[in-house]
Amino acid sequence: MDILQFVIERFNYWIFTVLMMVGLYTVIARGNLVKKIIGLNIFQTSVFIYYISIGKVSGGTAPIFTTEHQKELKKHEHHGDAHHGDGHQVPTHQDGGHQDTAHQDGSHQGDAHDSADPMTMDLHAGDLHAGDANTSATLTRAGEHHGVSTPDLHDGDANALHAPANDALVSQGGDHGGDHGGEIATKATEFIEPLYSNPLPHVLILTAIVVGVATTAVGLALAVRIREAYGTIEEDELETADNVAEFGVADPRQQQDGGQGAGRLNPGGAQ
Amino acid sequence: MRDEHLILRIMMKVLFAPIILFALYVQFHGDYGPGGGFQAGVIFAVAFILHGLIHGVDATRIALPQKVLSIMMVVGLMFYAGTGVLTMLLGGNLLGYDVIDPESTHHAGQHYGILLVEFGVGLTVAATMITIFYHFAGREPEIRDEDW
Amino acid sequence: MSLIEQLPVLPIIIPLVAAPFCLIIPNGRIAYFYAIAISALTFLSCIGLLHGVAAGGTISYYLGDWAPPLGIEYRIDLANALVLTLISGVAALVIPASYPSIAAEANPKQIPLFYGAMLICMLGLLGVTITGDAFNVFVFLEISSLATYALVALGGRADRRALTASFNYLVMGTLGATFFVIGLGLLYQATGTLNMADIRVQLLENGTNRMVEAGYAFIIIGMGLKAAMFPMHLWLPNAYTYAPSAVSAFIAAASTKVAVYVLIRFTFSVVGADFDFVSAMLSYVLMPLALAGMFFASLVAVFQTDVKRMLAYSSVGQIGYMLLGISLGTEAGLQASIIHIFNHGLMKAALFLSVACVMLRLGVHTVDGFNGLAKRMPFTAAAFIFAGLSLVGVPLTVGFVSKWYLLQAAFEADRAWIAFLIVASSLIAVVYVGRIIELILLREPPEDGPLFRDVDGNPVREAPMVMLVPMWILVLANVYFGLRTDVTADLAGRAAASLIGGQ
Incomplete structure (x- = not known):
C-alpha cells in the first residue's frame, strides 16, 4: 500500500516523466522532421506541466485578482x-x-x-x-x-x-x-x-511557452525550406540525397575513394 | 469567387470585429486580470488569420501589407525598449517604472509602465503571428493535393 | 542619471533597441554600417564594464529597481566581464569583415535580416553571460540560439545541407535548453529561488538533496549539448561547415564559449564544487568526456577534407581542454579554462575569417582551395598560419599560454598523466594544422582546373581590405596576448579565485 501511495501522491511527476519520455522518444526515433518537431513540443509541454504542478498549492486558486476581492478591499479601506x-x-x-x-x-x-x-x-x-x-x-x-x-x-x-x-x-x-x-x-x-x-512558475512558463512557439515556428520554417530544397522531409531520404550528391552513391561506405571535390558550391544543384 | 462560401464569408464578417474587440479587452485588462500583450496579440492575429483563411492570403495581404507588419514589429519593440530607456533617462534602472510617476503614493508609474510595455508586446506579437501565417500560407504549393 | 550607473545594462539594451530596425532597413549596405556602429558601441560598453569590474569589484544592477532575490539582477564579476568582452569584441570584428562574404553567399534581400540576426545573437550571448538570474539564462540562451538557427540556415542558398544542419542544431539545441530548464525547475523546487547567488546561499544553509543533484545533472547535460561537449557534439560540425563563413566565425568564437561559461557558473558559484556530488561529476563524468573529446575530435579533424569541418572538429577538441580545466576542480584549472575560453575565441575567429576569405575568392572551403595559397593570397595565408600555430600552442601565441596554464594546473593537481595527455593531443593538432600549412606553403597553386581562377573567372586576388584588417587585428591579438600573458592570466586568475571562493 505504501508503494501505491508513493506512486499516487506523486502523480504529477509521473505524468511529467511519461510525457517527457514520449517526447524524447519521438524526437530520436522518428525520421520525419515534422514529427520530430511534434516530439519536441510534447517534450517541452511536459516541462511546462512540471513547472505548473510545483507551483500548485493544494486548495489554492489561480493567482488572479478578482473583482470580488477588490470590493472587499474597499470595505477594508x-x-x-x-x-x-x-x-x-x-x-x-x-x-x-x-x-x-x-x-x-x-x-x-x-x-x-x-x-x-x-x-x-x-x-x-x-x-x-x-x-x-x-x-x-x-x-x-x-x-x-x-x-x-x-x-x-x-x-x-x-x-x-x-x-x-x-x-x-x-x-x-x-x-x-x-x-x-x-x-x-x-x-x-x-x-x-x-x-x-505560487504565481512564479506560471510566469516562467509563460516565457518558456513563448520561446517554445518561436522554436516551433523556426523549426517548421526550416522543414518547409528543406522540403523545397530536397523534395522530402524524411531523414533517411535526406541522408541518401546528400550522399548521392557528395559521393555519387547512396551509401558512402561502399565507395571509400569519394569525397574529393565535394563542398564546392551547390553540390546538389539545390536552390 | 464572390459567390462561394457565402456562409463562411458572412460569419467572418460577423466575427471579425468582436475578435478585435476581445483582443483589445485582453490587452488592456491584462493589468488587472488574466491577459496581457502575448494573449491579446495572438487573438488580434487570429482575426486576420481568419480573414486570410476565408478570403485568401492575397486579400489579407492587401488589407494588411507585410511592410506595415514589419513596422508594427519595430514600433512594438520600441514601445518596450523605449519604456526601458525612458525609465533609464528619468534616473531609474531599466524598466523601473516608479520613476515615471514618482509622486504617486500607490505606484501609478507601475501601471503606466506596464501598460506601455504590454501594448508594445501586443503589437509585436500580433505582427509576428500574422507574418508567420503569411510566410507559411503564402509559399508556392509544391505538394499537390493528391499527395497528401 | 549617469551613464556609469547604467553601464551594466547597456550591452543588452543597445543591441535590443537597435536590432529591430534592421527589419525596415531596405539596403544591405546601410544595415552593414549600422551593425558595425552598434557592435562597436556594445564593445565599448563591455570594455567599460571590464574596466569597472577589474578596478572596483563586482557590479550589480537591479532590473526594474527590484532588489534580488526577488527581482532580476545583472551581476558582473571578472569571469563574465571577460566573456562579455570576448563576445562583443569578436562581434565588433566579425561584423565589419562580414559584408563581402555574406553578400556573396546569401540572398541580397536577406542581408539586413542577417545583420539583425547577428545583433540579436550577440545580444542573447551577452545576456546569458551578464545575468545573475538562473531563468534569465534560459531566455537569453534561446534568444541567441533562435538567431543562430536562422543564421546557419542562411547558408542554404549556397549549399542546401545548411538547412538540415540548422534543423539538427535546432532539435539538439532545444533539447539542451529544455534539459537545462528541467534542471532549473528542480533547483528552484529545492531552494525556492532563482537568483544564482541566492541558490548558493540556500544550498549552503540547507545542504543538498537528491533533487539538487538531479537538477545539476540535468543542467550539465543541457549545457553540454549547447557547448558541444563530446559525445553531444554531433550538431556542431555540420552547422559550422555549412553556415555562411562570417556566421561560422562568430558562432565558433562565441556561442559554445558561453555555454561553457554557464557550466562554470553553475558548477562553481551556483551549486558549488565543495559538494561531493559536484566533485564526483567533475572527476568521473566531465574529465573522461573532456579527455575523450580532446582525442577523438582531434583525430577526426585530421581526416577531414573540408577545412571548415576540420576547424569545427578542432573546436570540439578545444572544448575538451576547457572542460578539462573545469574538471580539475581547482583554482588553477579554472583559471586555465577561462584563459582558454578567451584565447580560443581569438584564434578560431581568425581561422574562420581566413577561411571566409578563401571562400570569397575561390568559392570552396575544402583543402583544395588552400593549395599554394601563400602565393595567391599571402596575407590570408599568413593569417591562417599564425592563427593555426596558435591553435597548436606554439610559444609566443595565446595557444601556448592556454596550454601552459592547463599543464601547470594538471601538475598542481598531481595528475601528471593528464599533462601527458594534453601534450599528446596537441601533437594531433600539429598534424591537422600542419597538413593545411603544408598545402599553403609548399604546394604550387593549380595551373589549371576549376580552382585556377576565382569565382568570377578572374585571376585570384587577395581578399578585400575590410576582411583583412579585422582578421589581422585578431591575429595580432593572438600574438599580443601571447606575449602579455599577465593581462589575461591575471584577470582570469582573479576571476577563478572569486568563482571558487563562492561569494
Missing part, C-alpha cells in the same frame, strides 16, 4: 494599488489581510530594507506606508521574520511544499517554510481570503 508592486506578470496582490500574499509583500519589504540599497528602500517605503495599519503590521512581522537571504519566494514555495502532493519535498524547503507555514495557518483564520498558488 485598502488602496487597491498599494500592493501592486510585484510587477506586471504577477497580479497576486490582495489586501494585507491575506496571509500568503501579504507575506510575500512583507518579505519583500524586509529584503528591500535589509539589502540597504537606499534607492530601492525609498521606493518600497512608499509601498509600505501606502497600506493601512493592518498591512503594515503584517509587513513588519514578515520583515523581521525574514533575513536578508530569505526571499519572498520561499513563502510561496513553503505553501507548495505543504501541499500533500508535494510532501516529498518537505525535507528540503519544508523546515525552512515550516515556521511560516504555522503562522500562515493561524493567521489564515482571521481573514476571508482565497489561497493562491
Whole structure:
C-alpha cells in the first residue's frame, strides 16, 4: 500500500516523466522532421506541466485578482494599488489581510530594507506606508521574520511544499517554510481570503511557452525550406540525397575513394 | 469567387470585429486580470488569420501589407525598449517604472509602465503571428493535393 | 542619471533597441554600417564594464529597481566581464569583415535580416553571460540560439545541407535548453529561488538533496549539448561547415564559449564544487568526456577534407581542454579554462575569417582551395598560419599560454598523466594544422582546373581590405596576448579565485 501511495501522491511527476519520455522518444526515433518537431513540443509541454504542478498549492486558486476581492478591499479601506508592486506578470496582490500574499509583500519589504540599497528602500517605503495599519503590521512581522537571504519566494514555495502532493519535498524547503507555514495557518483564520498558488512558475512558463512557439515556428520554417530544397522531409531520404550528391552513391561506405571535390558550391544543384 | 462560401464569408464578417474587440479587452485588462500583450496579440492575429483563411492570403495581404507588419514589429519593440530607456533617462534602472510617476503614493508609474510595455508586446506579437501565417500560407504549393 | 550607473545594462539594451530596425532597413549596405556602429558601441560598453569590474569589484544592477532575490539582477564579476568582452569584441570584428562574404553567399534581400540576426545573437550571448538570474539564462540562451538557427540556415542558398544542419542544431539545441530548464525547475523546487547567488546561499544553509543533484545533472547535460561537449557534439560540425563563413566565425568564437561559461557558473558559484556530488561529476563524468573529446575530435579533424569541418572538429577538441580545466576542480584549472575560453575565441575567429576569405575568392572551403595559397593570397595565408600555430600552442601565441596554464594546473593537481595527455593531443593538432600549412606553403597553386581562377573567372586576388584588417587585428591579438600573458592570466586568475571562493 505504501508503494501505491508513493506512486499516487506523486502523480504529477509521473505524468511529467511519461510525457517527457514520449517526447524524447519521438524526437530520436522518428525520421520525419515534422514529427520530430511534434516530439519536441510534447517534450517541452511536459516541462511546462512540471513547472505548473510545483507551483500548485493544494486548495489554492489561480493567482488572479478578482473583482470580488477588490470590493472587499474597499470595505477594508485598502488602496487597491498599494500592493501592486510585484510587477506586471504577477497580479497576486490582495489586501494585507491575506496571509500568503501579504507575506510575500512583507518579505519583500524586509529584503528591500535589509539589502540597504537606499534607492530601492525609498521606493518600497512608499509601498509600505501606502497600506493601512493592518498591512503594515503584517509587513513588519514578515520583515523581521525574514533575513536578508530569505526571499519572498520561499513563502510561496513553503505553501507548495505543504501541499500533500508535494510532501516529498518537505525535507528540503519544508523546515525552512515550516515556521511560516504555522503562522500562515493561524493567521489564515482571521481573514476571508482565497489561497493562491505560487504565481512564479506560471510566469516562467509563460516565457518558456513563448520561446517554445518561436522554436516551433523556426523549426517548421526550416522543414518547409528543406522540403523545397530536397523534395522530402524524411531523414533517411535526406541522408541518401546528400550522399548521392557528395559521393555519387547512396551509401558512402561502399565507395571509400569519394569525397574529393565535394563542398564546392551547390553540390546538389539545390536552390 | 464572390459567390462561394457565402456562409463562411458572412460569419467572418460577423466575427471579425468582436475578435478585435476581445483582443483589445485582453490587452488592456491584462493589468488587472488574466491577459496581457502575448494573449491579446495572438487573438488580434487570429482575426486576420481568419480573414486570410476565408478570403485568401492575397486579400489579407492587401488589407494588411507585410511592410506595415514589419513596422508594427519595430514600433512594438520600441514601445518596450523605449519604456526601458525612458525609465533609464528619468534616473531609474531599466524598466523601473516608479520613476515615471514618482509622486504617486500607490505606484501609478507601475501601471503606466506596464501598460506601455504590454501594448508594445501586443503589437509585436500580433505582427509576428500574422507574418508567420503569411510566410507559411503564402509559399508556392509544391505538394499537390493528391499527395497528401 | 549617469551613464556609469547604467553601464551594466547597456550591452543588452543597445543591441535590443537597435536590432529591430534592421527589419525596415531596405539596403544591405546601410544595415552593414549600422551593425558595425552598434557592435562597436556594445564593445565599448563591455570594455567599460571590464574596466569597472577589474578596478572596483563586482557590479550589480537591479532590473526594474527590484532588489534580488526577488527581482532580476545583472551581476558582473571578472569571469563574465571577460566573456562579455570576448563576445562583443569578436562581434565588433566579425561584423565589419562580414559584408563581402555574406553578400556573396546569401540572398541580397536577406542581408539586413542577417545583420539583425547577428545583433540579436550577440545580444542573447551577452545576456546569458551578464545575468545573475538562473531563468534569465534560459531566455537569453534561446534568444541567441533562435538567431543562430536562422543564421546557419542562411547558408542554404549556397549549399542546401545548411538547412538540415540548422534543423539538427535546432532539435539538439532545444533539447539542451529544455534539459537545462528541467534542471532549473528542480533547483528552484529545492531552494525556492532563482537568483544564482541566492541558490548558493540556500544550498549552503540547507545542504543538498537528491533533487539538487538531479537538477545539476540535468543542467550539465543541457549545457553540454549547447557547448558541444563530446559525445553531444554531433550538431556542431555540420552547422559550422555549412553556415555562411562570417556566421561560422562568430558562432565558433562565441556561442559554445558561453555555454561553457554557464557550466562554470553553475558548477562553481551556483551549486558549488565543495559538494561531493559536484566533485564526483567533475572527476568521473566531465574529465573522461573532456579527455575523450580532446582525442577523438582531434583525430577526426585530421581526416577531414573540408577545412571548415576540420576547424569545427578542432573546436570540439578545444572544448575538451576547457572542460578539462573545469574538471580539475581547482583554482588553477579554472583559471586555465577561462584563459582558454578567451584565447580560443581569438584564434578560431581568425581561422574562420581566413577561411571566409578563401571562400570569397575561390568559392570552396575544402583543402583544395588552400593549395599554394601563400602565393595567391599571402596575407590570408599568413593569417591562417599564425592563427593555426596558435591553435597548436606554439610559444609566443595565446595557444601556448592556454596550454601552459592547463599543464601547470594538471601538475598542481598531481595528475601528471593528464599533462601527458594534453601534450599528446596537441601533437594531433600539429598534424591537422600542419597538413593545411603544408598545402599553403609548399604546394604550387593549380595551373589549371576549376580552382585556377576565382569565382568570377578572374585571376585570384587577395581578399578585400575590410576582411583583412579585422582578421589581422585578431591575429595580432593572438600574438599580443601571447606575449602579455599577465593581462589575461591575471584577470582570469582573479576571476577563478572569486568563482571558487563562492561569494
